[in-house]
Amino acid sequence: MINSDYGLLPKSAGWRKRAEMAYALIVSLKQTLEPLLDSARSRIQISSSELQPIYEDLCYLKSFFDKVKSLEDSNSVEELEKDVKDVLQNARDLIESHLSDVVHSAGDGSWNSSAGFSPKMVKVKDKLSPFIDVLKAKENELTGNQQLPPDVAVPVPVPVLSRINHGIVELEYEVKMLQRRLLESDSALQVFYIVGMFGIGKTTLAKEVYNNEDTVYKFHMRLFVEIGVKYKLEELLLRLLRPLLQERVSEVKKEETVHELGDRLSESLSHRTYLVVLDDLRDMRVWEQLRPYFPDVGNGSRIMITTRMTNMDCFRKYIHQKRLLTHQASWWLFYQIAFSNMKMDMHQKKGYVEIGWEIAKNMGGLPLALVEIGEVVSKLPKTVECWRKVAQNMNSHIQETSIPKAVNAGLPQHLKACFLYLCLFQRHYDIPTSTLIKLWVAEGFIEPEADQSLEQIAEEYLEDLVSRSLVIVDEQSYTGRIKTCGVIHKLVRDVCVTEARQQKLFCIVNEGTSTKNQRRLSIQSDVLLEVMAVSRVRSLVFMCADAEHQDPLPVFERVKWLRVLHALPIRFSKFPDQVLKLVRLRYLAITFEGELPSSISTLWDLQVLIIVSSRAISSPVFLPLEIWELQKLRHLHCMGFDLPLPSTDLNLMKLLTLSGVSFRTCVDGVLARIPNVIKLGIRFNPADHAVEVSCFKAVFSYLNHLESFKCGVTSQSEAAFSLLGFPSGLIKLTLGGSGFLWDEHTSIISDLPHLQVLKLRWRAFCGPKWELYEGGFPRLKFLVLEDLDIEQLIARSNHFPVLQKLLTRRCCKLEEIPLDMGDIPTLEVIEVDECSISLVESARRIQKEQEELGNENLKVRIHSSSDEL
Structure with a gap:
């Protein structure tokens, strides 16, 4: 029986959490089935009649959870939810097990469904149908009387500080x-x-x-x-x-x-x-x-x-x-509540005060936590030992407060798994957005939309979490994108880690951790995974310190359905052969010596491939030709490797980013086959100068969607390559060691109509003087001049009409920043790092003049190891 004011809406936190994780499971399983239902997209042929009924049920379940955001209490519904989640988990296990068996048993490349699959899917459908029928019946009953709640209706709000009657702290x-x-x-x-x-x-x-x-x-x-x-x-x-x-x-x-x-x-x-x-x-x-x-x-x-x-x-x-409380204010608030019922003099309170101070400090300045834990402590028996137990088991006490509910209140279904997933990373770790988004996509958390890439949708999800004050931006690019981020508060992270473990979304593994029935593991210390229960694991994310392994990890043989393997901290002596049997991998990040085996093509589901070989960086080797068979590849970072010219008519049409390669990759036959790349990072080796300069113009003639280009020259060179043909859509450009001349080459860059970020590093341009002209750099927001030999910068305010930040770093010969640049109306920051005294003085003159003109928005930041500055 299902009770609700609005529909199938149980009140209890248990139902809510299961619903959240069920939603992520539904989205992920839908994405697994969609390519299998399209014979033109799938290398494995399975009759659509076997999967279509389950797919239709998944579509209904997703639409239902999209509509229903408020939840009421019902023990029967909680059991029903648990049952359907189990059915979906079993369905995914059956499908992935079957796909793995088909691939491993295919000797001739003909991947057809085995005969025993249909009866299993019929059983899944039979188990799922009663649940669907109950939901549809109840929905029909409700819609006969009233509409399901609008998109804005979500769980009942949690009172925050209404219980604080102990005076106003720091207000x-x-x-x-x-x-x-x-x-x-x-x-x-x-x-x-x-x-x-x-x-x-x-x-x-x-x-x-x-x-x-x-x-x-x-x-x-x-x-x-x-x-x-x-x-x-x-x-x-x-x-x-x-x-x-x-x-x-x-x-x-x-x-x-x-x-x-x-x-x-x-x-x-x-x-x-x-x-x-x-x-x-x-x-x-x-x-x-x-x-x-x-x-x-x-x-x-x-x-x-x-x-x-x-x-x-x-x-x-x-x-x-509104800011968090200081340590002193936190203690004062906690003291008023925790000690409110304690009739002792200060000498008697001494032992309690020491523990109380530690408890208050661990609340991170969050008033709600200080109030609720303070109330818990105030009701304890008046013994130091009881207080000490609270301090030692803080996380379990936090789970009993309203904080877990407050974290999730109002968070839409599609964001919940994504938010919890952030806590898979280590505490105090600045999470790279590029890595996080790739992982979200590979995990199947992102629901596709027709007019946007999965990465664009994921970026919007992250921005939404930031806007809800759950995620903090650690670093932001000058194109407005989030570069690194983190969970906004320690307590929030602790709550989410516990919830994720309970709902089997992921588990942080340290020594002694139980991994039974867990689906994703974040390994944050050296643990013996071979003795742990990992057969159901879908993701292994190694966050431990760098370690060397001469032999492959035995755990790879026991996680045959793995979809995500992030193992960059582990340095293997060669590519581990066991990984090649993980045919369901979507994301692989690994560090090893030697070459990538040609059998990498067996990982036909790969979307992300990040490989690092320290030996190959100095003398890059080609990837195997079979890399071109990875038709789903979206991101390829191959530090120390190059893309070979394919011998057959193969393309990587879905490839969006390519980085780590040398100029040997930039030949017509390669670039024409990756036309949708939007981000390209390459290295230039002057030893191959004759070959690379002649072919470099091809870089831009094929990459019409390119937005970001980064090129670093490994040693000194003169005019390493041509700048002609830069695509007009380029937004970000980073150059280093290229040896261009200011007066001959900068006009080409300055005419790029959409360029917002320009970073010029060691010997990118050479010569004593850079004189700009009016009309150039129409949209440039961020300019970096680093380790250059420039002596004079001749520029007026109209030469960088929308510049927001100027950074000069270790440009020891540069005499000054032109005074007129202070008049750029959009300029917010001038940053000077390890430059000459005269340059520092010119920056300070600009700041002083702008202050006298009433401009308080311009900030000048000076960084120097010299006492004179």
Whole structure:
């Protein structure tokens, strides 16, 4: 039996977590079946009648979970969910086992389905059908009475700091600052945002400002409405209207439309100076729907919004970023709560204080955690040993608080597995976005869309997680993309690691860890995997310290259905042959000596291949010709290897990135067969100068989609290659050692209409003077000059019309940065790293002049090991 206000919506956290992981499993299994259903795309031929019924059930399950976001309690539904997840897991095991057997048994390259497969799939369908029937019946029942909730309806919000009645901690300054902004004389309607992660105290701060006596005095009408993640627009408008209409609220008719209610609200506010607080806004679409009903009549009215979201966009706005508490403030908040029931003098409290300080420090400045753990501690028996046990088992106590619910509240189904997956990486590790996105795609977490690549969709997922204050950006490129990121808070990561293990999404493996029934392992220490239960493992991600292995790891023989193998930290003496039997691999990253075997073609499902050979870097070797048979390959990083010219008519049409190769790869016959590459990184060896210069023009004639090009010359060369023919769509260009002359070659680069990032490193250009001309670099945002012998830079503000950052590093001969460059209206940062005293002084002159002109946006940063600077 299934109970719900909106549908099949169980309340319990257990149901929610299983639903989240089931969703990721559904998406992944759908992607496994889709190519098998298309005989033209699949090398393995299986009758579509065997898989189509299961595929249709998966499509229904996905559509159902896409609609249903709020969950109610039902033990029977929890069991039902568990059962369907087990059925789906078994179905995936059967399919992948069958595919592996077919590939391994094919001696002549004819990969046809074996006879015993159909009965197994029939059994899967038979087990899945009752579950589907129950869901469809209940959905039909519900849609006869009401619609399933809109996209914005998600789990019930968790109260954050409503239980803090122990005084305001570290808020006085923030209250005064917001109060000053709120009461300023500007008569136009203004919108204020208080932004930050869950549990950080946004609501507490908003209430302090809302109830301040100066606020009460100025605003004739004050409204405070909590929105959360479960709302109806009509109800929100009614809640705003009730205090305005007071005894006339009965005038509101039930049949009034949203627009009519909104007009009533607008009319009621038009004659008053009002302050409206919209608390806990989880979706900016809510504000877009409400905004037209708040009139701007020039009387100094204000709207304050508390939100986790950072993707707001409003013309008149003020954003206050709520910060975590300092160590001292954290201790003071924890002390007020944990010691509230303790009647002891300070001498008696001494042992408790030491443990309490450690507990408070481990909360990372998050008020919600300090409050909830403080309440746990306050109810303990008054013994030091009890407090010590809490400190030693902090994670288990955190799981019993509202923090796990708060982490997931409002997170859409398609983001949940992606978010948890970030915690697979080590703590304090800056996660490279490029690696993370490749792993998400290979794991099957990304649902394809017709007009976007999987990588583009994954990048949007990551940006969405950042906007929800769950992921922090560690480094961002000047094209606006996220380069490295991490989980926003230690406690959030700990919660997610525990949840991921419970739901068998992944398990972090250290010594003594049980891996039974786990599907993904993150190996973060030297462990004996050969004695662990790994037969069901789909992903092995080695995050341990670099280690050498003379022999292949025995574990490779026991993970025959592996899809992801990230083993870069392990250096193998040769390519491990056992890996070639992992025919379901989509992602392979490995370090080894010697050559890549020709049987790499057996890994026909590979999407990502990252190979590093330290011996081959100095003298690159060609990859085997069979590399061209990997038709699904999307990313190839082969440091120390080159792509050979294929002897047959094969193309890698899906290849998007190619890096690590030398100029020997850049010949017509190779580049014409990878026409969709958008990122190319190559190395130039002057020893092959005669061959490479003659063929280099071909690089750009075939790569019409190229956006990023990086070229490094391994030793000194003069005009190593030609710059003619650069594709007009190039966005990022990095050059080093190429030996170009400023006056002869920079005009070609400066005319590129879309170039945003230009990095010129050691001997990229040579000569004492670079004189720019007007009209060049129309979109350049980021310019790096590093280890160059340039002495004079002659430029005006209109030579870099939209430049945002200028970095000069170890350009010891460069005398100064032209004073006129300070007048570039978009310039935000000038960074000088280990340069001459005169250059540093010129940068400081620019800053001083701009400050005198009222420009406070320009920052000058000086880095130097010299005391004189």
